[in-house]
Amino acid sequence: MLGNMMFKPLLISSMIEHAGRYHADSLVISKNTDTTITETTWGKVHENSKRFANVLASFGLNFSDRIATIAWNNHRHLESWYAISGSGYVCHTINPRLFPEQLIFIINDASDRVILFDKTFLPLVKAVKPLLKSVEHYICLDAVDEAISQDFPEIKFYDELIAQQNANFDWPELDELSASSLCYTSGTTGNPKGVLYSHRSTVLHSYAISMPDSLNVSARDIMMPVVPMFHVNAWGTPYAAAMVGCTLVLPGPGLDGASLTQMIDQYQVSVALGVPTIWQGLINAAQQAGSKLESLTRNVVGGSACPPAMLKVFKEQFGCETIHAWGMTETSPLGSANQFKAKHQHLSDEEKLQVRLSQGRPPFGVDLRITDEENGTNEVTRDGETTGNLQIQGHWIINNYFGKTESALTSDGWFDTGDIATLNEDGFLKISDRSKDLIKSGGEWISSVDLENLAMGHPKIAMAAVIAATHPKWDERPILIAIKKPDVDLSDTEILDYYADKVAKWQVPDKVIFVDAIPLSGTGKMLKKDLREQFGSVLMDS
Template identity: 55%
Template sequence: MLGSMMTQNLLISDLIEHAGKYHADTEIVSRETSGAMSTTNWRDVAADSRRLASALGTLGLGMGDRVATLAWNNHRHLKIWFAVSGGGMICHTLNPRLFPEQFIFICNDAADKAMFFDKTFMPLIVGTRAHLKTVEHFIYMGAHDEEVAAAVPGVLFFDDLIETGDVGYEWPELSEETPCSLCYTSGTTGHPKGVLYNNRSTMLHTFSISLPDALSLSSRETILPVVPMFHANAWGIPYAAAMTGAKLVMPGPGLDGDSLLGLIDEQKVTLALGVPTIWMMLLASAEKSGSTMPSLRRNVIGGSAAAPSMIATFRDAYDCETIHAWGMTETSPLGTANQIKGKHADLDVDALAELRLGQGRPPFGIDIRIVDEDGVALPHDGKTEGALQCRGHWVVDTYFGNEDSTLTQDGWFDTGDVSTIDVDGFMVIRDRTKDIIKSGGEWISSVDLEGIAVSHPGVAMAAAIGAKHPKWDERPIIVAVKADGANPSEEDIIAMFEGKIAKWQTPDAVVFTGAIPLNGTGKMLKNKLREQFGNTLIERGL
């Protein structure tokens, strides 16, 4: 024998123990459901996580039991995450924005045995409780509350429960393959599907997203995860914050622009993460207040593509670097992050801005490719478009409760996106397979059209869809929501496309609407828009 190295399982419980030991006094600031602010630290989060894990055991919860959360991003939710996963149970984050029927389906499909909830969501508990077949314990995330006790008979209270736990509780020695968390997809058709993560996949994902070429996290950061903890595990940020010892600022229910701006300036946030609709509200609030957000150095955008104008505003007006990232519930979720390489340092402003528009390149641990309709791999030349597929250490194989693999015969996961990939691995999402507009046999990217449309100051939100056309099968149209106080015309918006794209790709019409329907994670429901506006060109005789 030549020698050997220690072998230890990769476990989530080690994350919180590390944070509690080596970053004990680093603050965790969170907004309560009431709007009040509270401050704790990694030492106390670690101690309370152990207490809670111990207390859950006294309720009869054990290995593999699903424990649901219906909650905002706050310190109690953080403690639940580590207590449940560290204790060998499975933390199932529920999306409160789902329709009640979907909510009921997901809870029953997961066979949740306990459910934590914030007061905001008490009506959902009251309205669906009779249909939740497996939930034995409802735990209100706060101190004893008579209103909650009256509305949810038999309810337990987080603050009381944690006091019964043992701070000397020792985390179980688990296999790193032990499941730790469960998230459901936010599909727009059919029932959502569960993605079951394990300790190993989560830990490898946590290492990877912390790297400089991914999200570049460290103990020097003050991080504001606006992305909800119920949305693909907040992109893994709570785990990575514990690993790196970063300060966390948890926004609770205050996701409007003014509330987020207040947190950024008061807590000196250096990094914020969220979807484009959130950043549009933040920029509007910053402009209105006159704040320059001096502490904010970086923001990460995911969920959908950001408009070039938004990225430029962050850069030019606020000296804030925008990092595009891409991923899915099925990829834990990070698949790519747009960090430049050394050779790009001397690019001029315009060239660098162009590079920043894409979703970036994969960190170590995940691989991507594009294929044609027959599954044949296509060249990574930055021009050829194909179906995006991926594989790696934190990519789904089988969905929860399903023995059939989701992968292709040669072991890749089909993402449902259409993209290009260049020789350096920089990937650009051109569209969702189901959303790309096919006009006369040619593809038109709805993502590109939307980015141009929302660059008009009078447009608050825009969706590009394919409308039926008697000659070309379908043609692009824009469905737009006007910005407050603005009244752009159809001609004003159509004029925005001149010189930016090929003339034949220019939308044939603009339709104004009061609101664009969104799913539970803030993505536009284009199937609903196609149902409503798909006959626009035929009705207009265009």
């Protein structure tokens, strides 16, 4: 017997319809590539998404054709997202910081027929254009620019295109399992791999991240996703923002600490999301400007582990709760978020900090397990101490990569994340390291994350990375690569002494290397592969 309830497919178009109908006057604030600000509303975003849907309909595209975007977080990019997916096409967000060879590979692999781009990326698009096999239309996400037209005759301009269309468009009634968007992994080893999301998975993921035990987003919030829209769809926040109707602040290309401080204070941002390197820049800029970031009640940290010292600074200096979250491209991305349970409310501040250091609990819709490192399907005890392979399954988790027929899952249906972690009895996740970043010294494992977090607690260190260096006796030993804070005197001896009473002697790094910069990926993660290539033999040379 079936239930007697109405069936409506879970579609991305329903979220922008909801925002346009019930939150039409809620603001969408956007910093443009020329640093000007556009203040629009969800009602206008809704209208323009339909105008652009009419534009796409005129191109003669087929269902599920891929349309690429190379753009920052701004209102035009947002409008295009809803137009593309809502029309039954696939929105393929591209990281502009990838190497040109990788850009060419993923555009050709996806068979993109249209490319939308901010004009700041015009040189990049022109450089790769001769090697693109399937692209028929190039659209600049801006107003008409005659200089660009002369340089790139076939280019079309977003503002001109939507001005020629009306806002009457009926979203098609799609199968909720239809593909909606496509993101490629960062491709640190080999070519990037595509992860193809569905309307159903995206809507369910949006529900999950809005829940109080996740990111706790509501219509009362003013949310600023600093994480780029080209990185796992800005962690799904533009969809959740439309679902709940909150004010959305899109920072454009201005991701430096000073720009973010100014936008948070001017627009009274209540929740912001980004990676630790972004937040370190914000802290430094806010301190220099004398800002208390008074409106910011919480920030979400993902991408890599948040150093304990950073959590303390946000809490003690800015009165801001830091929510640790974990996920990856293959998980849409949310896999867990750190919100307290009732039993945690009576803990001391130090005990609460220890809870906050974990990556949190999985929301309803996904499940986590830790398996034995020798046997990929044998689950270990959930005691918060036994480490193993972190695996996940659920409604918004990958099944197979784009264009691949073979499953990406284990024999019993779980996705192995490549992380080494623990789970406790409440489901709180604590990631020890990426399996490829663990250091095996004399048969014993050392966590690079733990050593990095300790280094970031040193008052004279601005950024730190720990990698495995080849050692003639111990196979691998940890070395610390650090950036000093400006105008400080710091020796390697001082840092190594700082570790002395905090970790076992055999875990203390063998060497400290001071650098002016640490290479970062397009999403703000430290590129340890590059560091290993540069410094991985230093202990053999000494």
